[in-house]
Every structure is written in C-alpha cells, then in structure tokens.
Amino acid sequence: MKLVKYMRNWSLSVLTASCMLSSCDYLDVVPPEQPNLPDATSTYERTLGFLYSCYNGIKSVDPNFNGYLHEFNSSTDEYTLPYRWSSDGIWDDYAWNTVTANNQNWIWGTTYQFIGQCLLFLQEVEKMDQTLIPAGELDVWKAEAKFLIAYYHFITLRSYGPIPITDSYIAMDTPASDYNGRYHFDYCVDWIANQLDEAAAVLPAYREKTDEWGRATSVIAKSIKARLMLYAASPLWNGEFPYPSWKNTNFETPGYGLDLVSSTYDSGKWDKALTACKEALELAEGAGQRELYDDNTYYTTQQLSLPYVPELSDMQYDASIDAEAIADRTAFLETIMKLRYLVTTRENEGNHEIIWGNWNKDNSGLYATLPHRILKLNNGTWWNGYSGVSPTLNSVQNFYTENGLPITMDEEFYDESEWFQPSAYTRAHTNDAGESVTLRVANLHLNREPRFYAWIGFDGGDYTSRLHDGEPLKLEMRNPEAHGFSEGFNRDNSATGYLSQKFLSPKIEFNKSGTGDWGNSYPAIQIRLAELYLNLAECYAAKGDVENTLKYLNPIRKRAGIPELTNANITEDMSLTEWVRRERSIELWGEGHRFFDVRRWVEGPKYFGAGVRKGLNAGVKSPTWEQFYTPTELPHPFVWTNRMYLNPVFYNEVYKNPQMVQAPEY
Numbered sequence: 001m002k003l004v005k006y007m008r009n010w011s012l013s014v015l016t017a018s019c020m021l022s023s024c025d026y027l028d029v030v031p032p033e034q035p036n037l038p039d040a041t042s043t044y045e046r047t048l049g050f051l052y053s054c055y056n057g058i059k060s061v062d063p064n065f066n067g068y069l070h071e072f073n074s075s076t077d078e079y080t081l082p083y084r085w086s087s088d089g090i091w092d093d094y095a096w097n098t099v100t101a102n103n104q105n106w107i108w109g110t111t112y113q114f115i116g117q118c119l120l121f122l123q124e125v126e127k128m129d130q131t132l133i134p135a136g137e138l139d140v141w142k143a144e145a146k147f148l149i150a151y152y153h154f155i156t157l158r159s160y161g162p163i164p165i166t167d168s169y170i171a172m173d174t175p176a177s178d179y180n181g182r183y184h185f186d187y188c189v190d191w192i193a194n195q196l197d198e199a200a201a202v203l204p205a206y207r208e209k210t211d212e213w214g215r216a217t218s219v220i221a222k223s224i225k226a227r228l229m230l231y232a233a234s235p236l237w238n239g240e241f242p243y244p245s246w247k248n249t250n251f252e253t254p255g256y257g258l259d260l261v262s263s264t265y266d267s268g269k270w271d272k273a274l275t276a277c278k279e280a281l282e283l284a285e286g287a288g289q290r291e292l293y294d295d296n297t298y299y300t301t302q303q304l305s306l307p308y309v310p311e312l313s314d315m316q317y318d319a320s321i322d323a324e325a326i327a328d329r330t331a332f333l334e335t336i337m338k339l340r341y342l343v344t345t346r347e348n349e350g351n352h353e354i355i356w357g358n359w360n361k362d363n364s365g366l367y368a369t370l371p372h373r374i375l376k377l378n379n380g381t382w383w384n385g386y387s388g389v390s391p392t393l394n395s396v397q398n399f400y401t402e403n404g405l406p407i408t409m410d411e412e413f414y415d416e417s418e419w420f421q422p423s424a425y426t427r428a429h430t431n432d433a434g435e436s437v438t439l440r441v442a443n444l445h446l447n448r449e450p451r452f453y454a455w456i457g458f459d460g461g462d463y464t465s466r467l468h469d470g471e472p473l474k475l476e477m478r479n480p481e482a483h484g485f486s487e488g489f490n491r492d493n494s495a496t497g498y499l500s501q502k503f504l505s506p507k508i509e510f511n512k513s514g515t516g517d518w519g520n521s522y523p524a525i526q527i528r529l530a531e532l533y534l535n536l537a538e539c540y541a542a543k544g545d546v547e548n549t550l551k552y553l554n555p556i557r558k559r560a561g562i563p564e565l566t567n568a569n570i571t572e573d574m575s576l577t578e579w580v581r582r583e584r585s586i587e588l589w590g591e592g593h594r595f596f597d598v599r600r601w602v603e604g605p606k607y608f609g610a611g612v613r614k615g616l617n618a619g620v621k622s623p624t625w626e627q628f629y630t631p632t633e634l635p636h637p638f639v640w641t642n643r644m645y646l647n648p649v650f651y652n653e654v655y656k657n658p659q660m661v662q663a664p665e666y
C-alpha cells in the first residue's frame with residue numbers, strides 16, 4: 001500500500017510548525033541555507049514541532065460548533081442558517097444535493113496530506129539521533145502519529161465510505177498503475193481499528209501536564225474506535241447500503257475481490273461494536289479519569305442567578321406549605337445551569353467529561369449564534385449578533401417534556417391543537433428601543449425538559465444570564481425593533497424564529513459602554529463521555545438487551561434531570577432503538593454527530609428529505625401571534641437522494657488513478 005501524493009509541501013509545513021515551538025535559528029545562518037528534511041528532527045523541540053504539525057489537519061476536517069458554515073453542523077435538521085447565507089460556504093450544497101465531484105468540501109485532500117505528514121514523521125524519527133529524546137517519550141510520539149494516521153483514515157471513511165488505505169510512504173515517481181484504489185469498507189474498518197488498538201497500547205490514558213491536553217491518549221484512541229465500530233455495525237454499512245452493485249473495476253481488496261460494501265446483515269458487527277464501546281467507556285471512567293459532569297453549583301461560584309423558566313418561575317409558592325415544590329424548582333433550574341456549563345467549561349473548572357477538546361474555536365462562530373440587537377450602547381449604536389444559527393421547529397419538538405417523554409406521548413402535555421396557543425404566563429418589559437412590551441410564551445415552550453431551556457432560545461423567554469448589561473436578554477422574536485424579522489437586518493434574521501444558546505458561556509456579558517466579556521474560555525468538544533454511554537446503549541439496543549440498554553441510557557437522562565426509562569416505556573409506539581436514537585439526538589444536539597447519525601441509520605429521507613424541516617413563520621415583519629406561530633416550511637430547497645449517503649471524490653482522483661471508482665450517482 002502506497003502513498004503517492006500530497007507530499008510536495010512537506011518541508012515548508014514541517015519547518016513552519018517546528019519554528020512555532022522554538023526560535024528559528026536556521027534563519028540566522030549567513031549565508032542562508034536551505035532547510036532540509038533532517039533539520040526537522042535535529043533537536044528535541046523541532047521533532048516535537050514536527051509531531052505537532054501532524055495534528056494540524058484536525059481543525060479543518062473535524063470542526064465543531066464554531067464552524068457554522070460547515071456542512072457537518074449546518075446541513076442537518078438540528079438547525080439551519082438564513083437562506084441568504086447559502087452563498088457562504090457550501091453547507092447548503094450538502095442539504096440541497098448540489099455537491100459535485102468538483103464542488104464540495106474536499107476533506108480527503110486534507111486527510112491524505114496529513115496522513116503523509118504522519119508517515120514522513122515516522123520515517124524521519126527512525127533516522128534521527130535517538131539520544132535527543134528521553135527513553136519512552138519517542139515511543140509515545142510514534143504512537144501519536146500512528147493514532148493520527150488511523151484518525152485521518154476514519155475521518156475520510158465516514159464521509160467517503162470505502163477508501164484507499166495509505167500505510168507507507170513511497171516515492172513520488174510511482175506509476176499510476178500502482179496507485180491504490182478503494183478498499184472494501186469492512187477491510188478499512190478492521191485496519192483502522194487495529195491501528196487504533198496498537199496506538200492505544202502505548203499512549204497514556206490521561207495527560208497530567210496541561211500543555212499536553214488535546215494530544216492523543218489511549219482513551220481518545222479507544223473512543224474513536226468505539227465510534228468507528230458503531231458506525232460499521234449501523235444499517236448503512238450492515239446490509240442496507242442502497243447501491244449493492246457498486247464495485248471496483250480492477251482494484252481488489254484481499255479477501256473481498258472487487259466488492260466494496262457488504263450487502264448482508266452481520267450480527268457479529270454489533271458484537272464487535274459492543275466490545276469496543278464497552279472497552280472505551282471502562283477505560284475512560286477508569287484510567288482516563290472521566291466522569292459525567294454533574295456540578296449543580298458551579299453557577300454560584302460564577303455569581304450567576306438561576307434562569308427564568310416560564311410557568312415554573314412564574315408560580316407563586318408558599319414556602320411553609322410547598323417546601324418540596326420549591327426544592328424541585330430549584331433543582332430543575334440548577335440542572336439548566338449545569339447543562340450550559342457542561343459544554344462550556346474545562347478540566348480545571350471541574351469538568352471531567354471532555355475526552356477530546358479542540359482549541360479551534362473563535363468568537364465569530366458565537367456571533368453567528370447570538371441574536372440581532374443584543375444591546376443598545378450608550379453611544380446609541382447597537383451591539384449585534386448575526387441571528388444565524390436557527391434551531392428548526394423539528395428540533396424544538398424533539399426535546400422531551402419535563403417528564404422525559406416525547407411531546408406527543410406525554411399525557412400531561414398540551415394537545416397538539418394547543419401547542420402554538422399563547423400561555424397564561426406574561427411579563428412586562430421595556431426594551432432597548434424604549435417600547436413597553438408584554439412578553440408571553442407559547443404552550444409548546446412550557447413544561448419542557450432542562451436541556452431545552454439550557455440550549456434553545458425562544459420568543460418571550462430569557463437568553464443566557466448576563467448578556468444584556470448584566471441581565472438575561474429578553475427575547476422578542478416577533479419584534480423588528482428587537483430580535484424579530486427586519487429588512488434592516490439584511491441577511492441576518494433567524495430562519496425559524498428560534499435561537500441557540502448552546503456553547504455560549506453562561507457568563508457572557510456585553511455592556512452599554514461597548515465592552516464585552518465572552519465568559520469562560522473552553523475547547524470545542526470533539527468527544528465527551530456522554531457519547532460513550534449513548535454508543536454502548538445503542539449496541540445493547542441492537543442486540544435487544546433492554547436491561548443493559550437502560551443501564552447505559554439512564555445515567556444520561558438522570559444527569560439531564562428527567563425520569564429514568566423503564567421497561568414500561570418500551571412499547572409499539574417507541575422501540576428501544578428509537579429511545580436510544582432520540583436521546584442521542586437531544587443530548588448531542590449541535591455537536592456534529594447528526595450528519596453522520598442520520599446517514600448511518602439510513603434515515604436520510606425521513607429527516608433530511610424535502611419539506612420535512614420547518615420553522616415558525618419567521619420571515620414576516622411584525623407578524624401577529626397567529627401568523628408567527630404557524631409551522632412553516634423553510635424557503636431552503638432541502639432534498640434527499642440516496643447518493644448523499646456518500647461524498648463524491650474530487651474528479652481528478654478518478655481521472656489520474658485508474659484504480660479509483662467514483663461514488664454512486666456522481
């Protein structure tokens with residue numbers, strides 16, 4: 001197996017990266033010398049810099065919430081972006097089926113470039129003066145490169161399906177007839193899993209030194225393996241791939257011939273996934289020192305008040321009679337704060353849930369989330385967000401009720417005919433435009449679960465704790481003088497009438513003097529412990545093991561402040577697997593999983609098809625209550641066709657490599 005491309009610019013990137021870590025003394029040489037490859041491993045620091053350069057691809061191939069124009073985030077049914085933003089990025093192409101072999105997010109180009117970088121690192125460290133690196137340390141560095149090679153293959157596989165495996169570095173003059181084609185999907189999975197196991201055997205489970213956080217650990221490697229094996233056991237790759245006749249033309253995978261994807265169900269894939277998911281969870285909670293974040297009091301150390309929840313906060317209680325009800329209310333509101341901090345704090349703030357964080361985070365992603373007209377400054381101008389990240393009505397309806405049930409299945413919840421009616425709860429408010437208004441919420445937004453109040457912003461509700469000059473921002477999603485639709489906001493209007501407040505530090509605060517504090521700084525989440533619970537629960541559900549499914553699902557529900565599921569909840573109306581999938585879609589909302597989850601479940605038409613995604617009627621200026629609260633199809637031409645299960649490869653890959661076959665229907 002061979003590496004044949006993407007290697008041309010190695011010297012520049014290696015030396016740039018190593019110079020970021022140490023002073024660039026090669027520039028001081030007079031007359032200047034050309035850096036050459038051995039320089040990259042000539043000192044301890046340079047070698048470490050070379051290793052760091054191998055990590056550099058992650059931020060572009062595995063973005064998180066701040067990459068709001070990225071298809072993984074914004075082409076799903078979790079949220080959408082304003083229709084007019086379709087000229088930005090190509091998120092829309094992935095939702096509208098307009099991706100082509102020469103117009104797409106070419107992740108493959110980046111992953112193979114960095115696979116090459118890792119292979120080059122492994123090759124060069126063999127030749128270097130081994131006494132430069134303390135005994136044992138170099139073995140870990142090599143295991144990191146091995147992990148990254150496996151990781152970049154996984155990232156390629158999850159978007160492109162069967163892919164070439166590149167496990168050695170070879171000369172650039174290799175004839176095209178020797179290029180690798182795609183290997184059978186199951187072969188790729190086994191190969192990647194094996195690499196991850198080998199890396200994990202050498203990597204530390206936990207990194208004590210804070211400057212090493214973000215670097216590979218055995219827990220990260222086993223967690224990626226768990227995700228890989230879960231994907232591989234899922235319907236798309238376990239008998240339901242919609243193009244059973246798609247094959248290679250001349251490139252053979254050992255043991256598989258020209259086949260690329262198996263078209264028969266294999267229950268053994270679930271056994272392997274279960275073993276991998278269990279191993280990852282046990283390691284994470286053992287030597288990895290991970291635990292579900294469950295700090296109900298962190299908000300108090302941050303001097304924050306409890307949030308407003310309509311009805312619950314409006315109720316008048318008599319402490320002498322209703323002590324229990326008051327305690328329940330406090331616990332509910334504290335859970336909301338905890339869930340906000342779950343995704344916005346880090347290790348040294350007591351959050352031991354994050355398994356892998358990514359510092360690729362900038363505030364422009366948060367501007368896309370924040371509403372328009374956050375605050376009128378003393379100088380009369382407005383501090384504005386872009387009102388872009390627009391949770392769909394589908395997502396809003398998907399969150400559970402406070403009883404931990406779907407809104408359609410909870411007998412205590414409103415009948416569908418009442419969802420969009422105004423509730424009895426009102427608040428008087430004077431907004432920054434100087435208007436006296438009455439805030440009111442719809443029934444749909446009452447009696448919902450804490451994750452809904454933690455992460456979603458809705459008309460008449462509060463948004464974060466201190467954003468508006470030390471107070472929560474009061475959302476007026478119908479008012480063009482506040483956060484509602486206005487032509488004056490040009491392209492920046494919420495497409496659905498909802499906003500996200502997930503990933504906003506509860507402490508975020510803008511002041512009338514024009515100063516801002518973005519609150520706690522924290523890495524974007526790539527893997528957190530809750531995923532490992534949900535992965536394992538999904539494996540047990542696939543095997544029909546109710547007891548163990550509930551065993552791993554219920555800790556997530558308990559932490560979210562909703563009742564645990566029992567056998568009685570598993571009915572014809574909602575199967576065990578449906579409960580697991582729904583919990584996953586709620587818990588991991590907006591965290592980059594949905595794009596792949598819906599695909600691997602072969603549920604593209606159900607969730608991503610034409611006419612499925614809805615919002616409130618948010619494109620009308622100053623709508624009446626009835627106008628606004630009318631479920632409305634979005635103007636975006638969402639569509640699903642089965643070819644969208646895979647990304648096409650760049651046309652040149654097929655053109656220059658006689659072994660390469662294009663994905664079906666591209």
Ligand code: GAL
Nearest residue numbers: 069085088368386388491492
């Ligand atoms: C910027 C624009 C913002 C917002 C953003 C969305 O160019 O200034 O108002 O629309 O694009 O990506």
